[in-house]
Amino acid sequence: DAKTTQPTSMDCAEGRAANLPCNHSTISGNEYVYWYRQIHSQGPQYIIHGLKNNETNEMASLIITEDRKSSTLILPHATLRDTAVYYCIVRVRGNDMRFGAGTRLTVKP
Amino acid sequence: GAVVSQHPSWVICKSGTSVKIECRSLDFQATTMFWYRQFPKQSLMLMATSNEGSKATYEQGVEKDKFLINHASLTLSTLTVTSAHPEDSSFYICSAREGLETQYFGPGTRLLVL
Numbered sequence: 001d002a003k004t005t006q007p008t009s010m011d012c013a014e015g016r017a018a019n020l021p022c023n024h025s026t027i028s029g030n031e032y033v034y035w036y037r038q039i040h041s042q043g044p045q046y047i048i049h050g051l052k053n054n055e056t057n058e059m060a061s062l063i064i065t066e067d068r069k070s071s072t073l074i075l076p077h078a079t080l081r082d083t084a085v086y087y088c089i090v091r092v093r094g095n096d097m098r099f100g101a102g103t104r105l106t107v108k109p
Numbered sequence: 110g111a112v113v114s115q116h117p118s119w120v121i122c123k124s125g126t127s128v129k130i131e132c133r134s135l136d137f138q139a140t141t142m143f144w145y146r147q148f149p150k151q152s153l154m155l156m157a158t159s160n161e162g163s164k165a166t167y168e169q170g171v172e173k174d175k176f177l178i179n180h181a182s183l184t185l186s187t188l189t190v191t192s193a194h195p196e197d198s199s200f201y202i203c204s205a206r207e208g209l210e211t212q213y214f215g216p217g218t219r220l221l222v223l
Contacts, residue, residue, distance in 0.1 A: 034211070043113075043202045043214035044153070087152075094209035096143055099153040 002027045002090040009104040012082075018075040020103050022088030025069045031092050033064060035073045037084040038102070044087065047073065078107045111137045113205050115215035122193055123223055130188045130218045132203030139205035142186040143212065144178060147200040159186060193222045 005023040012018040024033065032051050036044040048055055048062045050071075055062045061074040075082055087102040112135040122128050132142060141160050145153040157173075159165035159180035167173045175197075177189040186205075190197055202217040 036214075038153075041200075041217070041219075043115075043204075043217045046211055046213055049211065096155055096158055097204070097212050098155060099145075101152055 002031055004088045004090055004100055006086075006088055006100065006103045008101065009106070011106050011108055012075075012078045014080060014107050014109050015077055018078040018082065018105060018107070020073040020075075020086050020088075020105065021070065022073070023070045024088070024090045027068050027090050028092075031090045033062065033068075033071050034089045034091060034097065035060070035062065036087045036089065036097070036099075037082075038087070039081075039084040044099075047086075078105075080107050080109065083107045111135075111205075111207075111211075111213040113139075113203065113213050113215040115203055115218050117218060118216060119219050119221075121221045121223065124194050125192055128190045128193055128220060130190075130201055130203070130220075132186045132188070132205065132215055134184050134205040134207075134213075137205075137207045138183040139186070140183065140208055141206045142180050143204040143206075144176070144186075144188050145202045145204065147202060147217075153202060190220065193220070195222045198222045 002024050034049040035047040038044045048060050050062045064071045085102040085104050114133045116131045144156045147153045156171045157165045157167045159178050161183050165178035180186040198221050200217050203215045204212045206212045
């Protein structure tokens with residue numbers, strides 16, 4: 001599966017949109033982009049995934065660039081409970097999830 | 110979303126004893142289950158993958174005789190840490206998947222070996 005690069009940490013003001021970037025320049029055509037988050041001392045929580053098209057669900061939006069070499073996870077109105085480590089994982093459907101270091105998002109009041 | 114549970118959430122044991130952790134998929138059939146380990150301030154590391162009814166496949170460096178995995182049904186997998194030592198103290202997280210679909214994770218089990 002392709003490697004991903006994420007910023008180590010980010011801050012966001014409560015109520016504002018949090019935009020978390022992820023680079024995956026070596027992604028191949030059959031690899032999906034998945035996002036998970038891990039709140040302190042809990043198991044990872046699935047957020048969203050996509051292949052080519054932008055995706056939206058009740059938690060977040062996923063924007064994938066046309067060349068698929070990068071993506072952005074958008075939390076439209078961040079709350080303090082969104083403080084967590086966010087993981088971007090690129091994976092062929094059916095492969096296991098391998099976690100990098102992720103981005104530590106801190107939402108501040 | 111799909112729900113995965115783990116039991117216990119916390120366990121403290123003496124060095125040399127064995128500890129069993131259960132992982133259950135509550136609302137789907139987990140054809141594949143995964144076990145991860147996470148040390149403080151580190152990311153999750155995959156330990157092993159198991160398909161229902163088959164032997165687990167272990168990642169390099171993970172001792173299969175020390176970490177016994179059983180995936181005997183489509184809703185239950187167990188991880189037994191045999192002869193636990195203080196260096197086995199960690200956060201153990203299971204994950205489950207139906208077919209090729211998304212992996213869902215349990216809440217984790219914190220193991221402390223004294």
